[in-house]
Amino acid sequence: MVDARQRIVEASYACVARRGMAKTTVEDVAREAGLSRATVYRTFPGGRDELIDATVSWAVFDFFAKLYDRIQGASSLEEVMERGISFAYRSILDHEVLQRVMQTEPDKLLPALTVESNRIRGGIADVLAPYLMDRGLVAGVDPGEAADFLARMVLSYISAPGRWDLEDPEQVARLVRFELLAGVVVPGVSR
Amino acid sequence: MVGVDDTVPFLASGSPEAPASGGDMDQSPHRVRIIDGTLACLARHGTAKTTVDDIARESGVSRATVYRAFPGGRDEILGAVVDTEMARLFSALGVRLGNAADLTTALVGGIIEASTRLRDHAALHFLVEHEPGIILGHLAFDESDRLLVTASKFTAPFLARWMSPDEAERVAEWATRIVLSYAVSPSSRLDLCNEADATRLVATFMLPGIRALQSFASGPIDITPYSTYTAAPKPDTRPTHRQLARGTPT
Numbered sequence: 001m002v003d004a005r006q007r008i009v010e011a012s013y014a015c016v017a018r019r020g021m022a023k024t025t026v027e028d029v030a031r032e033a034g035l036s037r038a039t040v041y042r043t044f045p046g047g048r049d050e051l052i053d054a055t056v057s058w059a060v061f062d063f064f065a066k067l068y069d070r071i072q073g074a075s076s077l078e079e080v081m082e083r084g085i086s087f088a089y090r091s092i093l094d095h096e097v098l099q100r101v102m103q104t105e106p107d108k109l110l111p112a113l114t115v116e117s118n119r120i121r122g123g124i125a126d127v128l129a130p131y132l133m134d135r136g137l138v139a140g141v142d143p144g145e146a147a148d149f150l151a152r153m154v155l156s157y158i159s160a161p162g163r164w165d166l167e168d169p170e171q172v173a174r175l176v177r178f179e180l181l182a183g184v185v186v187p188g189v190s191r
Numbered sequence: 192m193v194g195v196d197d198t199v200p201f202l203a204s205g206s207p208e209a210p211a212s213g214g215d216m217d218q219s220p221h222r223v224r225i226i227d228g229t230l231a232c233l234a235r236h237g238t239a240k241t242t243v244d245d246i247a248r249e250s251g252v253s254r255a256t257v258y259r260a261f262p263g264g265r266d267e268i269l270g271a272v273v274d275t276e277m278a279r280l281f282s283a284l285g286v287r288l289g290n291a292a293d294l295t296t297a298l299v300g301g302i303i304e305a306s307t308r309l310r311d312h313a314a315l316h317f318l319v320e321h322e323p324g325i326i327l328g329h330l331a332f333d334e335s336d337r338l339l340v341t342a343s344k345f346t347a348p349f350l351a352r353w354m355s356p357d358e359a360e361r362v363a364e365w366a367t368r369i370v371l372s373y374a375v376s377p378s379s380r381l382d383l384c385n386e387a388d389a390t391r392l393v394a395t396f397m398l399p400g401i402r403a404l405q406s407f408a409s410g411p412i413d414i415t416p417y418s419t420y421t422a423a424p425k426p427d428t429r430p431t432h433r434q435l436a437r438g439t440p441t
Binding site: 074076078079082083092102106107108110111113114117118121138140141142144145146148149152153155156157159160161162163169170172173174177178179180181182183184 | 323324325327328330331332333335336339340343360361364365368369371372373375376378380381392395396397398399400402403404415416417
């Protein structure tokens with residue numbers, strides 16, 4: 001059974017997908033969720049702003065939950081990063097709602113996305129950490145610092161690939177194994 | 192929308208020439224004065240509350256003078272402010288990079304210079320605090336790509352003293368990413384304005400990566416990418432929302 005908060009957030013997302021952020025009102029969301037306005041305001045006392053923040057937060061979580069599914073079963077650090085970067089990059093390009101809101105209302109979306117990416121960075125670092133330890137770190141490298149650095153780089157590359165063609169698996173492999181991991185993990189056999 | 196423009200000769204050519212020229216050069220003393228006056232206004236009130244009158248007053252010139260120098264008004268002034276500040280940043284970076292005797296010094300010095308100037312920039316600071324949408328609008332996705340290209344085109348020639356031009360561009364792009372990431376989302380454990388921290392980052396994360404890329408380029412190494420594999424499915428241990436969005440400060 002889906003609770004009211006989740007129902008409202010998903011309804012809000014559907015409204016944003018249809019009409020964009022600026023045109024999504026509490027009334028629209030309440031109607032979409034099949035709930036009263038009062039219930040929506042009770043659940044989100046901060047009103048529309050709080051609701052939009054929660055919607056972005058949920059959309060980001062949903063994105064990374066799907067990403068997590070995709071990297072499940074990766075048997076090495078290289079594999080988790082390569083699969084993760086490739087899939088995440090493609091997903092961002094294919095994400096219709098994100099692309100549309102970015103075109104039309106970036107100044108509303110981006111502050112919320114930045115707050116979320118700070119939180120997500122911790123999540124990515126947590127996913128990478130056991131793979132890092134398993135792989136073996138270069139002497140003197142602090143695991144927390146390494147995980148944070150790699151998480152920052154992953155977020156940076158998937159949102160702006162720069163000179164790298166992230167749809168080319170060989171380039172992704174080169175990026176991960178040489179540029180990103182060379183200073184971090186012990187060279188030699190990777191599983 | 193204001194932003195880094197590829198038609199600005201100084202930035203596009205990537206070489207350390209005189210700051211951007213163009214437009215009414217006979218107005219140049221007024222131009223710089225007006226730009227600096229605008230920066231002072233932005234540092235105090237941001238873009239929303241900075242009018243041409245404020246700019247004129249702060250710059251000690253008349254409204255007419257402002258419009259003569261910038262016929263496009265406020266929007267043109269804001270665009271010129273961005274271009275000028277970018278040129279100033281790259282100019283300072285150029286000095287730092289040009290004086291470096293080795294690659295480590297160049298990377299560390301460049302990262303510290305850029306990070307410190309970004310941190311201490313009063314107008315930028317105000318905007319980040321109170322009008323984040325404007326700043327972040329220039330850091331998202333495509334805009335970020337353009338910024339990476341511009342910054343790396345400028346700094347790459349300095350790094351090419353120690354590596355091929357192609358490698359130098361990749362390394363310059365990488366250094367720019369690093370500066371941007373820690374500037375937008377500061378870390379409590381690593382301060383890139385601090386020489387010891389910047390040195391540690393370069394030595395630990397960057398130099399080995401650069402060497403590895405160089406040895407890859409110089410000889411055949413077999414790497415079969417993992418993303419072409421498909422793995423057998425494993426049990427669902429999907430993290431909860433709380434786990435994924437921990438918000439642990441780093």
